[in-house]
Every structure is written in C-alpha cells, then in structure tokens.
Amino acid sequence: MSVGLIGLLDDIAAIAKVAAASLDDVAGQTAKAGAKAAGVVIDDAAVTPNYVIGFASKRELPIVGKIAVGSLRNKLLILLPIALLLGYFLPAAVTPLLMLGGAFLCYEGTEKVLEAAMPHDARHHEAQPQPIALNARSVEDKKVASAIKTDFILSAEIMAITLAAVPAGSIWTQALVLALVAIFITVGVYGVVALIVKADDVGLALARYDGASLVGGAIRLLGRALVRGMPVFLAVLSTIGTAAMIWVGGGIILHGIEQYGPPVVGHTVHAATEAAAHRLPSIAGTVGWAVEAAISGVIGLLVGAVAIPAVTYGLSPLWKRLKRSQPT
Numbered sequence: 361m362s363v364g365l366i367g368l369l370d371d372i373a374a375i376a377k378v379a380a381a382s383l384d385d386v387a388g389q390t391a392k393a394g395a396k397a398a399g400v401v402i403d404d405a406a407v408t409p410n411y412v413i414g415f416a417s418k419r420e421l422p423i424v425g426k427i428a429v430g431s432l433r434n435k436l437l438i439l440l441p442i443a444l445l446l447g448y449f450l451p452a453a454v455t456p457l458l459m460l461g462g463a464f465l466c467y468e469g470t471e472k473v474l475e476a477a478m479p480h481d482a483r484h485h486e487a488q489p490q491p492i493a494l495n496a497r498s499v500e501d502k503k504v505a506s507a508i509k510t511d512f513i514l515s516a517e518i519m520a521i522t523l524a525a526v527p528a529g530s531i532w533t534q535a536l537v538l539a540l541v542a543i544f545i546t547v548g549v550y551g552v553v554a555l556i557v558k559a560d561d562v563g564l565a566l567a568r569y570d571g572a573s574l575v576g577g578a579i580r581l582l583g584r585a586l587v588r589g590m591p592v593f594l595a596v597l598s599t600i601g602t603a604a605m606i607w608v609g610g611g612i613i614l615h616g617i618e619q620y621g622p623p624v625v626g627h628t629v630h631a632a633t634e635a636a637a638h639r640l641p642s643i644a645g646t647v648g649w650a651v652e653a654a655i656s657g658v659i660g661l662l663v664g665a666v667a668i669p670a671v672t673y674g675l676s677p678l679w680k681r682l683k684r685s686q687p688t
Contacts, residue, residue: 470664
C-alpha cells in the first residue's frame with residue numbers, strides 16, 4: 361500500500377472521528393434542548409385532544425394528522441429560520457422574546473385557572489362569535505386552523521427555548537439541533553395525542569370482546585376501564601398542562617429577571633432551593649427542583665394575574681377599536 365493511500369485513509373479516519381464527535385455533540389444538545397422545552401411539550405399534548413372532541417371517530421386521526429403537519433410546517437419553515445436569524449443577528453433579543461412568550465403562557469394558564477374557579481366570569485373580555493351554520497368540513501377546517509394557531513405559539517416557545525439552550529457555535533449545528541428537536545417533539549406529541557384520542561375506541565372494542573375464558577373477561581374489564589378512565593385521564597392531563605404553562609412561563613420570567621433584574625432575585629431563589637435540598641440530602645435534586653418549580657409557579661400566577669386585566673381593559677378594547685376602524 362502506498363504512502364499516499366495510507367495518508368488518505370488516515371485523513372478519512374480523522375474526518376470520521378470529527379464527524380462522530382459532532383454527531384454526539386448534536387445528539388447531546390438535542391436531548392438537553394428537548395428537556396428544557398418539556399413543560400411546553402406537556403401543555404401541547406394536553407391541549408390538542410380538545411380539538412377532536414365532537415367529531416366522528418373516523419375523522420379523529422386525520423384531524424390529528426393535519427394538525428401535526430401544520431405544526432411541523434410552523435416549526436421548520438417559519439420558526440426555525442426566524443430563530444436562526446435572531447440567534448445570528450440579534451442574539452440579545454432572544455431572552456426578551458422568551459420573556460414575552462413566557463408572559464403569554466402565564467396569561468393563558470392563569471386564565472384557565474380563573475375559568476375553572478369562576479367559569480361564568482372567565483374570558484369575558486374575548487368577543488363571543490355568533491353561531492352560524494357550518495357544514496362538517498367547514499367545522500373541521502376551522503378546528504384544525506384554530507389548533508395550528510395555538511400550536512404556533514407553543515412551537516415558538518419550544519424553538520426559542522431550544523435556541524437559548526444551544527451553545528453559541530456553528531449556525532449549521534444550531535439549525536440541525538433545532539430541526540431535530542422540532543421533528544422529535546412533533547412526532548412525540550402527536551403520536552401520544554393519536555393514542556389518547558383513540559384509546560376510548562380501543563377500550564370499546566375490548567369491552568365487546570366475546571371470549572368466554574378468564575382471559576376474555578380480563579380483556580373486557582380492561583376495555584371498560586379504558587372507556588371509563590379516559591375522561592378522568594383527559595381532565596388530569598388538562599390540569600397538568602395548565603400547571604405546566606404557569607410553571608414554564610414563570611420559570612422563563614424568573615430566568616429573565618435573573619439576567620436583567622437585581623441579583624438578589626436569583627440569589628434568593630438559589631438560597632431557597634439549596635436550603636430545601638440541604639434538609640433532605642437523600643433526594644436533594646428532586647427537592648431543589650420542586651422548590652424552584654413552586655417559586656416559578658407563584659411568579660407565573662402573579663404575572664398572569666397582572667396580564668389578565670391588562671388584556672381585558674387595555675389590549676382587547678384597543679384591538680376591537682382597530683378592527684372597527686378598518687374599512688369593510
């Protein structure tokens with residue numbers, strides 16, 4: 361074997377090692393960034409099943425599929441380029457935009473709490489649409505469009521959180537991490553949503569199993585449990601999603617305050633988490649996380665409590681006036 365060929369093989373091996381290291385780095389960054397966005401992902405999974413309620417069983421999976429495609433389009437074709445441009449040209453704008461998104465999550469989550477506590481008073485600031493006759497296709501298209509709009513806000517938060525979690529470096533690495541997070545989260549969220557919305561149909565099929573053996577009885581019992589348990593599961597999932605919105609939004613606001621506000625805020629939070637962890641050293645990590653999450657939740661509720669009247673008496677009337685001033 362010639363010396364030149366040996367050198368070429370050495371170069372190829374070196375390039376392969378660099379590529380493998382780069383892939384490991386991308387995989388690690390993708391996993392970390394995805395974990396950072398977990399709270400928003402939970403809310404996304406909790407919100408989406410509501411958009412298929414009331415439709416025929418055969419339309420549930422197609423509707424979920426349409427929303428998933430719209431979500432992926434939002435992330436890859438709109439939000440990913442915007443995130444890269446911001447990260448490259450205006451990196452200082454990422455945290456303020458994150459905080460705005462966090463405030464929106466706090467607003468939405470706190471409004472859901474208010475709606476649960478006072479269902480007749482919540483959302484009174486929002487214009488109530490007049491009922492109109494729509495065919496089934498129009499209703500479906502309207503629901504899908506509404507779901508994709510809601511997903512856009514949550515996807516924007518996911519991409520912004522991901523961008524903030526990716527270390528500064530090659531724009532191609534950032535793009536690959538953002539794309540992988542977008543794909544994995546979309547597939548994961550809407551795969552779970554598809555399982556959730558079809559679980560009652562599976563339960564009904566199992567409950568009708570006509571086998572006479574002990575196994576057949578167990579299958580029917582499982583089916584009845586699925587049918588009866590899904591409404592409870594959806595209610596619990598909705599509660600978890602609301603809590604996740606408030607916790608994640610409050611956490612984003614808290615980290616922004618730590619970056620731009622007085623240092624005493626961050627020091628106080630870290631002191632509280634360390635004190636709690638010190639009392640229970642065997643589960644120090646869990647306790648520290650729980651304390652910080654609780655503080656973030658309180659901040660989220662406070663921000664939401666301020667945002668609701670601001671929207672009710674400020675932004676909403678202004679928006680209505682702007683709409684009325686537009687020529688018809």
